[in-house]
Amino acid sequence: MTKKNTIIITGVAGFIGSSLAKKFIKNGYKVIGIDNLNDYYDVNLKIARLNIISPRYDRFNSFWNFHRLSIENYDQLNNIFEMAGENLIVVNLAAQAGVRYSLENPNSYIQSNLVGFGNILEMCRKFDVNSLVYGSSSSVYGGNTKIPFQEKDQVNHPISLYAATKKSNELMAHSYSHLFNIKSTGLRFFTVYGPWGRPDMAPMIFAKAILAGEPINIFNNGLMKRDFTFIDDIVESIYRCCLKPSTKDTMFDSSNPDPSSSFAPHRIFNVGFGKAIDLDYFITLLEENLGKKCKKIKMPMQAGDVVCTNADTTSLQNWIDFKPNISVEKGVEYFSKWYKKYFT
Ligand SMILES: NC(=O)c1ccc[n+]([C@@H]2O[C@H](COP(=O)([O-])OP(=O)(O)OC[C@H]3O[C@@H](n4cnc5c(N)ncnc54)[C@H](O)[C@@H]3O)[C@@H](O)[C@H]2O)c1
Secondary structure, eight states, rough: OOOOOEEETTTTTTTHHHHHHHHHHTOOOEEEEEEOTTTTTTTHHHHHHTTTSSSOOOOBBEEEEEEEOOOOOOOHHHHHHHHHHHSSEEEOOOOOSSTHHHHHOHHHHHHIIIIIHHHHHHHHTTTTTTEEEEEGGGGGTTTTTTSBBBBSOOOOSSSSSSHHHHHHHHHHHHHHHHOOOEEEEEEEEEEESSTTTOTHHHHHHHHHHHHHHOOOEEGGOOEEOOEEEEEHHHHHHHHHHHHHHHOTTTOOTTTOOOOTTOOSSSEEESOOHHHHHHHHHHHHHHHHHHTTTOEEEOOOTTTTOOBBBBBEEEHHHHHHSSSOOOOOHHHHHHEEEEEEEEOO
């Protein structure tokens, strides 16, 4: 039997990272987790996620260990990679997330998403890394109005610094893939929701308000659509991409370059459910599952936001033979059950 890879997951205390770590450990992989546990949102939620990652949770057991550090700290990161051994797969999910906060605290995006990501690429170059999978975002589609979004669309018009850093990550990773033959895969996640979600995102903000009997602010007068994607579908997609490192596209035509593919071993995939859901409908599902109605206050569009997101997932499906499949009705039911159990 071939030796299983060791998986380094950055952002492991985060929404997506913690769920992914569970999946790898359950499947017999060793996971080395990295997170700086910053206070962008409730640190207790991050600690609670860490505590349920492995039934054998212990900072230094043979399946799972955790290191608190910032990926922009080159020396500390280097120490972890030095200790990690061989046969590594790196999943970079550590980032300053959130579109709106990038107007308030741009430096945090520059540090985590650019300096930190640059360090991750350097580690991949320096150590025996099999492949890199990293979190990009649907926000790279910026002001595009052609629906659904496809990886071959031009994404040169970001409307937030957050989106600009994610697009930069794709460019940085491509150059490292080309120069140092690092097999890397960028995944553009579409509005992820589910148990252990992020308190700064709409599903958690809405659930909190509904249960507290408070009104909900809905932006763009409620005329927003999102491609809501359930966490388990995201985790399955990342997992499969980790097990299938990117390859060079032998059909790539440099005289007519397709942005979704490359002569380097670098690929980009949308990871979304594939349907634009009206925000109003999402709120109605939440109300039904939480057993309470709420008042909605219509607000104007917020700077940096987009009206509609919708993923074409054909490329992902062709690559990993998997299509996100958990309906929004089921997903909101699972999410609401968890929310009530955790918060009430
Ligand atoms: N959740 C979504 O809907 C969504 C959508 C698109 C893209 N993404 C991307 O997916 C990735 C994971 O998102 P998430 O929803 O799990 O976010 P999250 O904020 O829950 O997780 C990120 C984790 O990274 C940690 N972190 C942040 N900066 C760090 C740094 N410099 N060094 C070390 N740790 C750091 C945070 O403490 C946090 O625990 C991010 O790259 C995010 O931009 C998420």
